Amino acid sequence: MEQPPDTPRIGVDEWVASVEGKRERYTGPRGAVLKRWERLPPAARVLVFATPAAVFPFLTSGGNLFRYGLFTLVYALLALGLNIVVGFAGLLDLGYVAFFGCGAYMYAILASPQFGNHWQAEAAIPVVVVFTAVVGLLVGLPSRRLLGDYLAILTLFFGQAFVVFVNNANRISFPFVGHADLTGGANGIANIDPFNFFGYRIDSTRKQYYLLLIAVALVLILLMFVNESRTGRAWRALREDPLAAEVMSIPVNRLKLLAFVFGAAVAGLTGAIYGTIATAALPGDYDVGLLITVYAIMILGGFGSIMGIVVGAMIVNNIPKLLHSSANARPLFYGTILLAILVKLRPWRLLAAELGGLVAFGFAIHGIASAAYPRLVDGESIGSGVSARALDHWMLFPKNPVKIADVAYILLVAAIVVYPQLSRVWRAVLLPPLLYLVMFVWENLLLVHIGGATRLILLGAMLVALMNIRPQGLFGTATVEIA
């Protein structure tokens, strides 16, 4: 029967065929950039990142190279390994940093004065990588029969168990050998040797940087090949729908385990490198804080997105470091908030009104406080310079801010939870006071603890916010689930 081309036919299951036509597409400059990027061959993509990275040591001082360069690369390498486990295979591995620790301790045992071993790097590195892979295998084995959630808690527990173990393994008596100080207990193992490849010692920051760069590039290239291979496709299938993957006779359990072990091995390698950089393996280095950091990197970059992770590592490593000085922290923090408001608030008139309202609100509060409650304004802001002194005339700075700042912090958390539930009008009216509260808490509490709790608070909040806004991460692609 002839059908006019445009009318849908009855009873024909053409849904699948027409899905592409029913999908919305990105258009405009963003779409153009994405398309251009997708067309680049993998090698070219690596070059886009590798070239500036290779030049970086010549542009900066040793201290900066250590702070910004080395740590970014360590994080990137760690996140790349985690990306195999979580991003590709969809396993939530919360004991990941323990493998990193295993690598560092194993290398320390092989190449430090602790046992008097001083292995060459070409021998030690394979041993470390194989060792962590085997540990990964042992931890991953129970996961073969598990729901993903159980794996999460099992590995979280494993991470904790690792910390307990290395903290106390200096007191264990072994059969046959007797008492041995395996990990140095709470003091860790110090004076780890630099890598020594056939007599060539990687002993300067610059050499370590290039070693890391090579390692990152190798893992990146390896991952890109894996991504295109049968195994990579199977991993992705596994993440999208384990049941369907199983039905398509993909050996789900073996692949899960493989991904888990692979990730552990990368973490172990990174651990060994980190050990030589830090020249010590300390039990406190492999805690939940590091875990969150690596997760934040991977999520910022996007699950399964390899290049995104390098960008994520740059952001997550360097921004908190820049935050360490209040001169950098203020513009960064306020810049981010301003950007969010600029993106969210339309039209321009409303934006101007809100910002004007904020300024007016601040002066009003400051005026009232200096007249009635002078104790709220008898301190001054952190830092020097015109902007800090100007802030003193607008923001409240009590000399002893501890109690009031604590209350303000709790109030702020409550306000942020309640705010999205309000009606539009209330949200518009209450935005200036909310922003003022944010700034008050920032100036009087968060900025004070910038080197401690603040970083993890911001990371935690960022994880929640990012999951809310873009669960697939900044550079990940959305998966569409058809109900």
Added chain:
Amino acid sequence: MNWSLFFDLTVSGLTLGSLYALIALGYSLVYGILKLLNFAHGDVYMIGAFLGWYALHALGGPVNPTFTGAVVLFLMFVVAMLGCGVLGVAIERFAYRPLRNAPRIAPLISALGVSIFLQNSALLIFGAAFRDYDTFDLIGVKTYNIGQLFFSVPQLLTVVAAIGLMVALTLFVARSRLGKAMRSTSFDREAASMMGIDVDRVISVTFFIGSALAGAAGVMFALVFGQIYHFMGFIAGLKGFTAAVLGGIGSIPGAMVGGLIVGLAESYATGYLPQGSTFQNLYVFALLILVILIRPSGLFGKAAISKV
């Protein structure tokens, strides 16, 4: 065999077990209804302990309380349970609800974010130092015995209150209209909403109850052990979860039995196993692995995790 040691270990195991059971119930309820591991649950428990501390000090402190000890205790529990309940509801609303239809891993990561946020907020506000409950000043040092088992007042209170709360919860879920709504929602959320059940409200109530139980457990822990700190929720959460898995996650009686087993196991391990007081957590971890290997659905769990 040293029987008095055995009985002491049994009492402290029962006490710990009651705490773990209360925490496990929160995991189980939430998992039953959302199939979500609420990593922030342990931190809610920690916040409960601190809320109890603030209530105690707002009421005059342990040495000179405004009311008699019993009233102060009661108010401490009320404050901690209500506060934690509200916190739990807020967490769900803010961190999990927007992610109901997101990929499965998204709410887990959001939960992790909430956990780290709460922990460090506590560090920011309460500081890194331990806080003391000074229980003995408040309720004295009397002990009661059941046969050879000697309980201190806080221990007895913990065990009795935990049993009371669990019985109340069981009756609530089995009999009440809202309890039935919880059961139907946990079995099939969409079908429940097709019955006109306001699923969002049921989930909020579930978070409220689970978090309030954790808050109560936090206060009990502090009464028994005296000291609280910002990181206490992490390990307690892990053990509560172990208890939930052991009993069969999603099952209420399972959470109770699982909690008692983990508590007793930890206590006996501390007393009898080599270097138990150092490695007790590793022994509990080994127990978790054992359970997962032998019976992943837990003691009371069905093959499919479905029942509240």
Added chain:
Amino acid sequence: MSANGAPDLLRLKGIDTYYGEIHILENLNLNVREGELVSLLGGNASGKSTTLKTILGLVQPRNGSVEFRGEEVTGRNTSYRIRQGMAIVPENRRLFGPMTVLENLEMGAYLIRDTKGRKEDFDRVYTLFPLLHERRSQLAGTLSGGEQQMVAMGRALMARPKLLLMDEPSMGLAPILVERSFEIIQQVHQSGVAMLVVEQNANMALSIADRGYVLSTGRLVLQGPANELLQHEDLRKAYLGR
């Protein structure tokens, strides 16, 4: 049985529904008049279930409106719509397996607070399905497919619906039970409840309906009185050609 001229009970106007970035329903217009039995036909993934979910508010349309009993309910939640008089017998029945038959029926009456009328509701359901009274303390998950269908129907009727939505009532049932199922649908319909029956089994569905709609990949392609649709050439080829 015809309800021509009766006022609209349910009206969908210009509905566009998306899942993620995929367009599922395209400009859907549909109405059910009071006391009417309407069939919505279509193949796999043609958007039938999405239509029901949009009506119930389980899925929010991007454009268009849903009106029920003369009131726009587009922004309202499912709970509100059910309170206004909708009820559904979902696809695959979706009983609460670990709960008893009695508890399942109670869940159907979840929003009905007056307990006096409750007994009459139970009586009404037990008269229609005497077997359910016998099985009232049995777990719903242990019943046979036909029995489950009865529980699902009874559960929906406990809500005292003005409009009963049925999602594939014939699915997974033996032919003899399909026939019995449609008899019951007719019986319920004759008691004055308007119905929207979603089916793949077009022959059966149209034989008891007043009017019918045919949905294909998210678009309505045919609509009209049931007896006319039964004669329609394309439809016969696609669905009835056995």
